[in-house]
Amino acid sequence: MTFVVTLIVTLLLIAIPFPSAMALVLPHFGVLFVVWWALMRNYRLSMTLLMLASIPMDVAYGTALGLHALIFALLAYLLTLLGPRVRQVNWLRQSVVVFLVLLLAAAASYWGRTLTGQDPEFLLLVVQALCTALAWAPMRLLFEWLAHLTGEPEVRTS
Amino acid sequence: MRPLFSQTSVAAVRLMIAATFSVAVMFIDVRFDALNGVRQVVKTMLWPVEQLAALPSVTVGHIGNWAVGHSRLVERLESLALENERLRTEQLKLQTLRAENSELRRLLSVRERVNERLLQAQIQRLSNDPFVHRATINRGQLAGVVVGQPVLSADGLVGQVVMVYPHASDVLLMTDSTHQLPVQVTRTRVRSIAMGVGRLDQLELRNLPDTVDIVIGDLIETSGLGGRFQPGIPVAYVTEVIRSPGQPFVRVVAEPVAPLSRLSLLMVDVSERGGS
Incomplete structure (x- = not known):
């Protein structure tokens, strides 16, 4: 239930029509969704759910099907390994770790996009990773609130 | 789990x-x-x-x-009425030209071009991914939209339909880095391919020979090659011609005629049959 609710809220955030000039500084809400699940509730997440969640993200962003599955799998792998330690530090340090992990995801995204014929600028992907990491703290609170609403047991953090 | x-x-x-x-x-x-x-x-x-x-x-x-205040509405109404008068006069001239064109085509035994049938549509949202230039419009399969149909604005070409859903369609803007468009320079009829570079205000014409006759301000229009778009639709204005010494090709940068970042209303050319 929590998974579906957080996914729908994430899709709503992605679907909000922002001005095109803002696209460069918008956080990647889909990535934050995976970051929250992989860091905070990884014991409830499965690869199948992750792959299924990536499909509407690809459709909503207009990217090739499979691009977000690749990014999500890499993020989930890295954050699940780091999870227990990252959960214990404050939100600022968490944001730094999220940024570093997102840089690796940006590299995967760059590779995947090049493979599909796009010509992305890596620097813009880095800017997007930074904006996404900055949005981690408020998005974490939002997802925690949604988890609380749906009766998901809380995880102890710092 | x-x-x-x-x-x-x-x-x-x-x-x-x-x-x-x-x-x-x-x-x-x-x-x-x-x-x-x-x-x-x-x-x-x-x-x-x-x-x-x-x-x-x-x-x-x-x-x-x-x-919006009443006085501003009246002001806008007056300006629209004036614009309407001007367009009606233009249409009278256009009718004469169309008849003349039709007669010339008949004399030259050239097939009459199909009359354009434009379907008005509104942009619902642009993709929030900075590297994907796609717009979702509020007309789809039920309105007669099919994949491949050109999408225009009042100023010129915008892109083409790439996905169709019952109530909506996805339009790939011509500035997307995966989009390529056969074009020609209106003044000299030099043909080229306009490529999107992932910026809403830029197109590039690559691999034009160094000796090509092209200058800043030239209008670029569709050439009609490839059969997807009718010839003569305005595409972009040349803003930069980069000639590198020792290089056999010149790089031409152009700015789309249609203001792609501020678009709201579009026209889908439903007279075109489209195609994947």
Whole structure:
């Protein structure tokens, strides 16, 4: 239930029509969704759910099907390994770790996009990773609130 | 539910499987367009979510219109009436020209061009991905839109329909880095391919010979080659001609005629049959 609710809220955030000039500084809400699940509730997440969640993200962003599955799998792998330690530090340090992990995801995204014929600028992907990491703290609170609403047991953090 | 990554080695294996699967799906989607059905089903399921997400901006727009003062509305009405008069005069001239053109085509035994049938559409949203220049419009299969139809604005070409859903369509803007368009320079009839570079205000014409006659300010229009677009639709103005010493080719930068970042109303040319 929590998974579906957080996914729908994430899709709503992605679907909000922002001005095109803002696209460069918008956080990647889909990535934050995976970051929250992989860091905070990884014991409830499965690869199948992750792959299924990536499909509407690809459709909503207009990217090739499979691009977000690749990014999500890499993020989930890295954050699940780091999870227990990252959960214990404050939100600022968490944001730094999220940024570093997102840089690796940006590299995967760059590779995947090049493979599909796009010509992305890596620097813009880095800017997007930074904006996404900055949005981690408020998005974490939002997802925690949604988890609380749906009766998901809380995880102890710092 | 099984934990995602319980042990490091298992985790690495799962990551490898997931990555291989993802890359295979990307390859199938991009190279063979075999997953368009999946995309259509998912987009149709996302339709209520998109409507809900657009609700605040639509409401703000309505409130903004409502709050516009009476004097400004009268002023706008007057300017529209004047514009309407001008367009009606232009249309009279156009009718004469059309008849003349038709007669000339008959004399030259050239087939009459199909009359344009334009369908008005509104942009619902632009993709929030900075590297994807796609717009979702509020006309779809039910309105007669098919894949491949050109999309225009009052100023010139915008792009083409790439995906069609029952109530909406995805338009690939001509500035997307995967979009290429056969064009010609209006003044000299030099043909080229206009390529999107991932910026809403820029197109590039590559591989033109160094001796080509092209200057800043030249209008670029569709050439009609490829059969997708009718010839003569304005595309862009040349803003930069870069000649590098020792290089056999010149790089031409152009700015789209249609203001792609500020567009709201579009026209889909439904007289074109489209095609994948």
